[in-house]
Amino acid sequence: MTVAERLERARTDRELLTVEHAPTDEAFDGYVVAVGPEWFALAVVEPAVVALNGLVVLRLVDVAADAPEGTFVARALEHQGVEVPGDPGLELHATGKLLESAAARHAVVTVHTRQGEVLIGVPTSTADGRVELLEVDADAEWMDDTPVVAHEDVARVDLGGRYEQLLYELAGPPPG
Structure with a gap:
């Protein structure tokens, strides 16, 4: 399965992921909200306060790894009534x-x-x-x-x- 296919599946399933960004060695927790041929958008979870905080848009080629996030954060967001945002309407092909x-x-x-x-x-x-x-x-x-x-x-x-x-x-x- 390609990175794009994996991210698209996570978007469809509304799965909370941890995505590792190779160029910076940073990891982002969030929900995939859009996948394009070059870039994808992640609604970022701010773990210290268990809240969504904007979007991070990363190149598909820069994903070092992704893995499901533990269940606490997803459950805490759901408990707070936080909904996963929809497609942000960004053009992700260039x-x-x-x-x-x-x-x-x-x-x-x-x-x-x-x-x-x-x-x-x-x-x-x-x-x-x-x-x-x-x-x-x-x-x-x-x-x-x-x-x-x-x-x-x-x-x-x-x-x-x-x-x-x-x-x-x-x-x-x-x-x-």
Whole structure:
């Protein structure tokens, strides 16, 4: 069974998984909410508070392993009445389209690169195999620089999490 098939089965069965991300050696607990030919989206469970906290979107080729999560977290979420979100409507077949669709649905996105860089902001262009980002810093201030990242260097995209929401609320709409 391919990674995509395994993740699609977990999505259909609403199975809580732990997914290991090879480039960063991080593991994410969550529910698969969408699977595309290049990327997939996971509704992330914040284990310390047993709550959903946005989405992480990962490349299929970067999945090192996946395994069912223990039953406590799934039972605790169900006990709280937390429902697994539906398909977020992201375009998961190409990096540029992913970032465009993410920006259309969320005020800011977090882009993690293969080099370990983390950029948070609004994608302003995804042309020519690169994403240009109007960046907001950790103090919720819009920056003047617009870093550029090649699509192939994007390892992960986070969106809809509480941190991104608070940054946007405190920074306000982007300038211009």
